[in-house]
Amino acid sequence: MQVLNPNNIKIYNLSAGKSLPEWITDRKKRALQKNDTEFQKRIELIQDFEMPICSTNIKATPDGQYIFAAGLYKPRIRCYDVSQLSMKFERCMDSEIVKFHILSEDYSKFVCLQNDRYIEIHAQQGRYYRTRIPKYGRDLAYHSPSCDMYFVAAGSEIYRLNLELGRFMTSLKTNSTEINCCEFNPINYLFTCGTSEGHLECWDPRTRKRVARIDCALNSFMQEAELGGIPAITSLKYRDALTMAIGTSTGQVLLYDLRSDQPLLMKDHLFGLPIKGIEFHDPQDLVLSTDSRILKLWDRNNAKAYTSIEPGTVINDLCLLKDTGLLFMANEDPKMQAYYIPSLGAAPKWCSFLDNLTEELEENPPPSVYDDYKFVSRTELESLGLSHLIGSNLLRAYMHGYFMDIRLYRKAKSIADPFAYDEYRKNKIQEKIEEERTNRVKVQKLPKVNRQLAEKLLEQEIQVEAKKKSKKQVTNILQDERFAKMFTDTDYQVDMESEEYRLLNPLVSKLDKDRKKKYDDQLLLNQSKAGNTENEPSDNEEEVEEDSSDDEHTWSKEVKHQHWLIKKEERLKRKQEEYDAQMKPAFYEMESNVKIRGLRSDRDKIEKQHRKSSRRSLGERVESEKDSGVIHQQGSSIGNMEMTFSLKKNAQEKKHHLEAEKHHSERRKIRRSACDIIKDQRQKPKFWMGKRVN
Incomplete structure (x- = not known):
């Protein structure tokens, strides 16, 4: 059995699984069923519910006890007894069956329309009568009040065969070239046929006259008109006396009210394939329509999709058991498809075990298809070293990641992190040890995470225990498994320095005070009742109201004070950052082997000297400045006093200055004058070209 879930509707495919060939002996079949687990798990709803090659038509008898199916090859028709869950009989034909119709309530009478223009009427014992129509037949319908069988063919005439008299009656002539399908209304017996030109013709069998003609091609998509064709009517189905559904060759289903020539609504299959079968499900008010690819279930009132079934093979016909x-x-x-949808209704009585089976499957759902695969993201692939597999068959892209085989993932995980299993094993051993320790005598120990909160909870528990007559039970959060991580995981640690907590803390403390006060008042009240003491409720109420108003005033002021402190801390922090940025040195070395020397010490010395000088008086400062190079003069031309300054040099600069003066004095001692050299040059004779020149 295969479970499908399109549109969140459970659909059980009862035909899923392997099938055994017919030429295998019964002994080999039993041996295969014992050894192969797939054969053991499969559900064979009806024994031999299949055809040698394919099946073309399938119908159930009006009493619901028998199922007829036509197929090939060789052309044959099979009847299945559902009470025995097996095949009742099989009859082979000379040619392929196009359509067949069941005349009786059970299997005893039925008519087959074959593709070689022959009509075969079968009784309980076998073929009863065989006749022929002038053209190739396409569909047939039975009018029970007059015992007339109507046949439509590849022509403009509707042939009538009276089964009581055993002869053909006068044919009905239409204006179309070919007729594809026909149907009788089950209430008023209005005969309706659909033509290849897209027209719907209605005939009254009592007067044998046409009462209406509707052009349905104009109300469907003209997809075939572009190719030079017209949407033809391929199937018909009546729901009641007024509602009718027709299917077109372009894949649309039109719902009509017989009182109007305009459709109520239209449902498009969007595949462009001819509609092959239509059924109505009255309890859920649904319509089932099928083409050669898909079966769609949709709402009759608004055409909203309910669910759909795609068997994966070409669909030829549809049969829905009534009210199931x-x-x-x-x-x-070869295998005819059987599907069970519990949301549509219960299973028939002859297979009521399906309800129990589906309930068990819902309690124990089968493993998902993705259980053998692991979803990984691109970053996880790179951490595992499997990014080179992107684009290969080992990874299947899905949304923002990939699906990969779980065995490959485990191997790559063990290679990338070989000690992961050891850590997992240690954690499991630690968990088991902790489970065994739970049976021992417990000592109340405060957790490391959220310690203050745990203290408050313990105090609250002690207060409740002290109140003996209290019937109210307070749950302990420390012992509740739902809040266990709150006292073990550091991610849940309450940051008491955060702005949110500081603004909320006055309110929390106020609530704790109110709670404590409430317990104390209750204890006092119980004690007073025990001692038969009388209290004045009016005075107590006034005191409580005054206290509550005072508490509200105090905690609101506390919230404002905390808000002011937070703003003040932010301003101080900004000022400190600005000061640090100003005092930061303008140059520095980034390498580890070079150290910055003297910057901080010089800055500290300057600040220290500045602080000392600021404490001295003015007289002390003047006395200290006498030796600093400052010259005082009186009676000058520009004023009574003139001050000239010379910059004070530090010890290192003085040392350099003394060394320079010593060097210059030494150079002056060894320096020679050039005057003697000039005098000697003037006294020597001058020569020019070897001759003396005066």
């Missing part, structure tokens, strides 16, 4: 959730489909596959 079980349906069958004939398809181009």
Whole structure:
């Protein structure tokens, strides 16, 4: 059994699984079923519910006890007894069955329309009568009041065969070239047929006259008109006396009220394939329509999708058991498809075990398809060293990551982090040790995380225990597993220095005071009752009201004070940052082997000297400045006093200055004058070209 869940609707495929070939003996079949687990787990709803190659048509009898199915090859029809869950009989034909119709309430009478223009009427014992129509038939319908069988074919006529008289009656002539399908209204017996030109013609079987003609092609998408064709009507189905559904060759389903020529609504399958079957499900007010690819279930009132089924093979016909959730489909596959949808209704009585089976499956859901795969993101792939697998068959892209085989993931994880299992094992051992320690006598020990909160909770618990007559039970958060991480995980640590906590803390403390006061008042009240003391409630109420108003005033002031302190701290912090930025040296070395020397010590010395000089008086400062190079003069031309300053040099500058003066004095001693050299040059004779010149 395969469980599908499209649109959150559970659908159980009862035909899923392997099938055994017909040529295998019964002994080999039993041996395969014993050894193969897939055969053991499969559900065979009806035994031999299949055809050699494919099935073309499937229907249930009006009493719901038998199911007919036509298929090939060789062309045949099979009848299944649902009470026995097995095949009742099988009859082979000379040619393929196009359509068949069940005449009786059970399996005893049915009519088959074959593709070689022959009509076969079968009774309980076998083929009863065989006749032929002039053109190739496409559909048939039965009018029970007159015992007339209507046949539509690749022509403009509707052939009538009276089964009571055993002869053909006068045919009905239409204005179309070909007729594809036909149907009788189950209430008023209005005969309706759909043509290849997209027209819907309605006939009254009592007067054998046409009463209405509707052009349905104009109300459907003209997809075939672009290719030179017109949407044809391929299927018909009546729900009641007025509601009718038609399917077109372009994949639309139109719902009509017989009192109007305009459709109530239209549902498009969006595949462009001809509609092959339509069914109504009255309890849920749904419509089931199928083409060769998909079966869609949708609301009859607003065409909203309910769910859908895609079997993966070409669908040929649809059969829905009345007022149940079980349906069958004939398809181009040896096994005929059986689906059970619990939301549509309960299973039929002959297979009521399906309800129990589906309930067990819902309690124990089967493993998901993705259990064998692991979803990893791109960053996780890079950490595992598997980023080179992107684009290969080992990774399947999905949304923002990839699916990979769980075995490959575990191998890569063990290589990337070989000690992960050891850590996991240590944690598990520690957990087991802690579980065993729980049975011992416990000593109340405060946790390291949120210690103050734990103290408050313990105080509250002690207050409750002290109140003996209290029937109110207060849950202890410390012993509650839901809040265990609050006292073990550091991520849940309350930051008491944060702005939010400081603004909220006055309110919390006020609530704690109110709670404590409430318990104290209750204790006093109990004691007073025990001692038969009388209290004045009016005075107490006034005191409580006065206290509550005072408390509200005090905690509101405290909140404002905390807000002012926070703002003040922010201003001081900004000033400190600005001061540090100004005092920061203008140059520094970043390398570790070079150290900045003297900057901080010189700055400290300057600040220290400045502080000392600021404490001295003016007279002391003047006396200290006598030796600093400051010259005082009186009676000058520009005033009574003139002051000239010479910069004070430090010890190092004085040392350099003395060394320079010593060097200059030494140079002056060894320096020679050039006057003697000039006198000697003037006294020597002059020569020019070897001759003396005076």
